[in-house]
Amino acid sequence: MEQTSIKYYHPYVSPFDPCPPKRIKYYSTPPNLYIRFQPMNTAQFPIEEALYRGTLWKCLYDPYPPKREEG
Amino acid sequence: MWLYEKKLQYPVKVSQCNPRLAKYLIEQYGGADGELSAALRYLNQRYTIPDKVVGLLNDIGTEEFAHLEMIATMIYKLTKDATPEQLQQAGLGDYYVNHDQALYYQNAAGSPWTATYIQAKGDPIADLYEDIAAEEKARATYQWIIDLSDDPFLNESLKFLREREIVHAQRFHEAVEILKEERDRKKVF
Numbered sequence: 001m002e003q004t005s006i007k008y009y010h011p012y013v014s015p016f017d018p019c020p021p022k023r024i025k026y027y028s029t030p031p032n033l034y035i036r037f038q039p040m041n042t043a044q045f046p047i048e049e050a051l052y053r054g055t056l057w058k059c060l061y062d063p064y065p066p067k068r069e070e071g
Numbered sequence: 072m073w074l075y076e077k078k079l080q081y082p083v084k085v086s087q088c089n090p091r092l093a094k095y096l097i098e099q100y101g102g103a104d105g106e107l108s109a110a111l112r113y114l115n116q117r118y119t120i121p122d123k124v125v126g127l128l129n130d131i132g133t134e135e136f137a138h139l140e141m142i143a144t145m146i147y148k149l150t151k152d153a154t155p156e157q158l159q160q161a162g163l164g165d166y167y168v169n170h171d172q173a174l175y176y177q178n179a180a181g182s183p184w185t186a187t188y189i190q191a192k193g194d195p196i197a198d199l200y201e202d203i204a205a206e207e208k209a210r211a212t213y214q215w216i217i218d219l220s221d222d223p224f225l226n227e228s229l230k231f232l233r234e235r236e237i238v239h240a241q242r243f244h245e246a247v248e249i250l251k252e253e254r255d256r257k258k259v260f
Binding site for chain 2: 027029033
């Protein structure tokens with residue numbers, strides 16, 4: 001089952017919060033959280049792209065989610 | 072806020088005056104992986120962690136203060152009424168100069184507690200992994216202290232604290248599992 005690498009939740013919002021509330025907040029759950037031992041022979045990036053991305057392995061690549069913003 | 076129960080979480084009994092053991096134990100009082108660091112770390116991280124695991128940090132952070140109080144009692148009893156000469160012989164001469172018999176947040180080597188021992192990264196997974204690591208390190212520290220201790224009564228209390236580290240690490244692992252769950256995915260049974 002494919003995992004998402006961003007999770008969101010609805011934080012508690014008080015009627016007395018002074019700043020405009022962010023009703024949805026995000027956090028990162030990168031793919032390495034879900035892989036115990038990496039399986040053999042998983043998909044690879046082309047070598048040039050791998051150097052750019054920091055990993056050869058597609059299953060390990062994950063950009064950090066954008067900063068928490070209004071959803 | 073907190074409600075206070077005027078008793079220790081687990082009884083602390085000390086068989087003899089032993090300032091040298093107190094010098095080692097202070098690692099768990101004001102050291103990097105000690106109980107003060109643990110309590111402040113968890114209670115501080117509560118504010119910026121997803122709602123589902125706030126209660127866990129609250130409960131474990133509170134228990135860490137109960138542990139801190141046990142360690143304080145141990146150090147107090149181990150050094151109570153010791154003479155300056157006894158403290159000096161135990162390697163606590165410079166401690167005595169600075170603090171007399173008072174308890175102070177420092178590690179076994181004498182470095183004062185510092186907020187740089189703890190982190191609040193804002194990334195929930197990073198914070199929980201730090202918490203798990205801290206519990207595992209504290210558990211090892213308890214064992215190393217037991218290795219150097221010849222006080223069977225004190226060791227009883229230390230073994231209780233050592234076991235609590237396992238339980239807390241387990242709960243933090245479970246918190247990570249909760250945060251890993253796909254919230255909007257329908258669960259099929």
